[in-house]
Amino acid sequence: MNVLEQIQLNLNKLSRSERKVADAILASPKSAIHSSIATLAKLADVSEPTVNRFCRRMDTKGFPDFKLHLAQSLANGTPYVNRHVEESDSVEDYTNKIYEATLASLDRSRQMVDTATINRAVDILTQSKQISFFGHGASAVVAQDALNKFFRFNVPVQSFQDDLMQRMSCINSSDGDVVILISHTGRTKSLVELAMIAKENDATVIGITATDSPLANECNLVISTEIPEDTDLYMPMASRIGQLVIIDVLATGFTLRRGSKFRDNLQKVKQGIKESRFNKLLNK
Amino acid sequence: MNVLEQIQLNLNKLSRSERKVADAILASPKSAIHSSIATLAKLADVSEPTVNRFCRRMDTKGFPDFKLHLAQSLANGTPYVNRHVEESDSVEDYTNKIYEATLASLDRSRQMVDTATINRAVDILTQSKQISFFGHGASAVVAQDALNKFFRFNVPVQSFQDDLMQRMSCINSSDGDVVILISHTGRTKSLVELAMIAKENDATVIGITATDSPLANECNLVISTEIPEDTDLYMPMASRIGQLVIIDVLATGFTLRRGSKFRDNLQKVKQGIKESRFNKLLNK
DNA sequence: CACATTTATGTAATTTAATTACATATATTG
DNA sequence: CAATATATGTAATTAAATTACATAAATGTG
Numbered sequence: 001m002n003v004l005e006q007i008q009l010n011l012n013k014l015s016r017s018e019r020k021v022a023d024a025i026l027a028s029p030k031s032a033i034h035s036s037i038a039t040l041a042k043l044a045d046v047s048e049p050t051v052n053r054f055c056r057r058m059d060t061k062g063f064p065d066f067k068l069h070l071a072q073s074l075a076n077g078t079p080y081v082n083r084h085v086e087e088s089d090s091v092e093d094y095t096n097k098i099y100e101a102t103l104a105s106l107d108r109s110r111q112m113v114d115t116a117t118i119n120r121a122v123d124i125l126t127q128s129k130q131i132s133f134f135g136h137g138a139s140a141v142v143a144q145d146a147l148n149k150f151f152r153f154n155v156p157v158q159s160f161q162d163d164l165m166q167r168m169s170c171i172n173s174s175d176g177d178v179v180i181l182i183s184h185t186g187r188t189k190s191l192v193e194l195a196m197i198a199k200e201n202d203a204t205v206i207g208i209t210a211t212d213s214p215l216a217n218e219c220n221l222v223i224s225t226e227i228p229e230d231t232d233l234y235m236p237m238a239s240r241i242g243q244l245v246i247i248d249v250l251a252t253g254f255t256l257r258r259g260s261k262f263r264d265n266l267q268k269v270k271q272g273i274k275e276s277r278f279n280k281l282l283n284k
Numbered sequence: 285m286n287v288l289e290q291i292q293l294n295l296n297k298l299s300r301s302e303r304k305v306a307d308a309i310l311a312s313p314k315s316a317i318h319s320s321i322a323t324l325a326k327l328a329d330v331s332e333p334t335v336n337r338f339c340r341r342m343d344t345k346g347f348p349d350f351k352l353h354l355a356q357s358l359a360n361g362t363p364y365v366n367r368h369v370e371e372s373d374s375v376e377d378y379t380n381k382i383y384e385a386t387l388a389s390l391d392r393s394r395q396m397v398d399t400a401t402i403n404r405a406v407d408i409l410t411q412s413k414q415i416s417f418f419g420h421g422a423s424a425v426v427a428q429d430a431l432n433k434f435f436r437f438n439v440p441v442q443s444f445q446d447d448l449m450q451r452m453s454c455i456n457s458s459d460g461d462v463v464i465l466i467s468h469t470g471r472t473k474s475l476v477e478l479a480m481i482a483k484e485n486d487a488t489v490i491g492i493t494a495t496d497s498p499l500a501n502e503c504n505l506v507i508s509t510e511i512p513e514d515t516d517l518y519m520p521m522a523s524r525i526g527q528l529v530i531i532d533v534l535a536t537g538f539t540l541r542r543g544s545k546f547r548d549n550l551q552k553v554k555q556g557i558k559e560s561r562f563n564k565l566l567n568k
Numbered sequence: 569c570a571c572a573t574t575t576a577t578g579t580a581a582t583t584t585a586a587t588t589a590c591a592t593a594t595a596t597t598g
Numbered sequence: 599c600a601a602t603a604t605a606t607g608t609a610a611t612t613a614a615a616t617t618a619c620a621t622a623a624a625t626g627t628g
Binding site for chain 2: 033034064065067068071072073074075085087089091092094095096098099100102103106107109110113115116118119122136137138140141144145148149185187188189190192214235236240241244245248249251252253256273276277278279
């Protein structure tokens with residue numbers, strides 16, 4: 001709830017003088033944010049400390065803080081709104097809606113990500129003997145992206161899409177191995193089974209999934225991706241983008257933790273695939 | 285143009301001390317708006333009047349006015365700053381930087397996307413006999429994601445990662461087939477070859493790639509993903525996220541264009557994979 | 569209703585924040 | 599190199615905001 005709304009909703013609960021302050025602000029909020037407390041107090045016909053008390057009552061630290069919050073209230077509300085695609089939408093409409101929904105989802109993910117958990121995951125990954133990434137459907141794509149990223153570090157890393165290969169990999173796992181299971185809902189049956197098998201074989205299981213789900217309950221560590229989202233027939237599942245960014249974060253953390261030797265290997269890989277590309281200047 | 289953008293655009297034109305001020309603000313704009321001029325000056329290692337002069341240079345009346353404008357910039361949907369990950373970064377720092385870089389990239393992509401081109405691509409896809417998605421490396425992941433999405437529409441769609449299979453698919457293509465080639469730079473040699481082969485066989489070639497690249501030159505239609513980005517050893521390639529969102533947009537456009545028959549098929553697929561998941565209420 | 573207690577309010581004093589003035593340092597130009 | 603312009607920081611001054619305290623008004627209790 002922003003400050004402007006808060007003022008309007010609490011009008012009836014304000015005292016006589018504080019009501020005067022509210023009225024003066026509501027009469028011209030744009031002007032209020034640029035006014036001194038003295039100017040506003042005079043305009044509202046109250047004392048300066050009354051204005052200050054009003055600001056405190058609106059849960060701000062004082063007048064300058066109140067003005068900042070009011071300024072943000074005036075500046076168009078929340079930055080990205082998650083709106084449904086409608087059948088009648090033009091290409092401009094649905095394109096923008098999808099971008100905004102994705103941005104909104106990613107922003108929420110940014111706010112909710114638990115960096116302590118990320119740090120622990122990076123610890124575990126850094127010390128692992130082998131890393132496996134598994135997921136199904138859209139999350140399988142994330143697992144493959146993870147493979148593509150971690151493969152460049154020249155550490156033992158694998159990812160399979162075939163269900164049997166996944167099971168065998170988990171059966172073959174042992175202490176020091178890490179199995180990362182990726183699932184939006186955490187309710188995919190076969191992934192929960194993979195978690196159990198891996199744990200039975202002393203691997204560490206990390207879930208990139210919804211907390212308080214069957215899969216989360218079988219994991220040693222859970223990186224939460226539980227952003228509520230409206231999926232319907234037209235709206236893509238934006239949360240897989242959040243999963244991809246978590247992979248990015250883990251990969252960067254891994255690189256930073258591992259230090260210069262792995263940076264060198266990254267450079268080696270980058271150089272090694274250069275020939276598969278047209279040179280930027282010559283082959284235009 | 286808001287204050288945050290103005291700062292970023294004028295970085296090169298600032299004097300040494302004022303550049304320090306800008307860097308301190310960009311490092312933590314949310315914190316800056318709540319700071320006194322003394323705190324910010326200390327943080328930036330400059331004098332208080334230098335901060336005041338910086339604010340005047342940004343066309344604000346002084347520090348309080350600058351803060352108000354900055355607060356509105358932050359509330360207005362362009363808050364994200366693309367900052368490099370440093371070796372000394374904490375997990376909080378690099379996590380936030382990666383999220384912000386991704387959000388910044390995606391926001392730019394949103395602003396630059398050409399909806400007329402999207403519309404044409406949706407036209408072409410809607411009328412196609414068969415759709416193929418190909419990419420390499422990180423873009424191969426995008427191609428697979430596309431397969432996962434379009435497969436649900438029950439239209440002929442394919443995607444291979446094996447180079448030979450890709451070539452054979454393009455050799456086998458004919459009029460009415462669409463080949464979508466995904467590449468960040470547009471300079472991957474084998475993808476350019478795929479484009480040539482597909483065109484020789486009368487397929488329509490759509491590139492999700494950089495304009496003015498070898499691949500773009502071989503395509504019938506180019507959906508541009510040419511967002512300048514700073515990639516270095518630590519920063520992930522955020523543009524693949526933009527490619528994924530373009531796939532989302534195309535898929536939604538396809539669904540809207542195709543109408544109710546395809547909506548029904550989506551429901552059928554969704555229902556069909558329900559049993560692979562634990563029921564939300566019962567199996568907790 | 570009267571009295572006691574609590575809450576609201578404004579004046580004045582104090583503190584903090586921001587701005588201005590001025591001297592010095594640095595960069596640029598002829 | 600010298601002269602001029604620009605940048606910068608210290609110290610002083612002004613403005614803005616907050617706190618302290620006394621008084622007024624409202625509320626609650628017997």
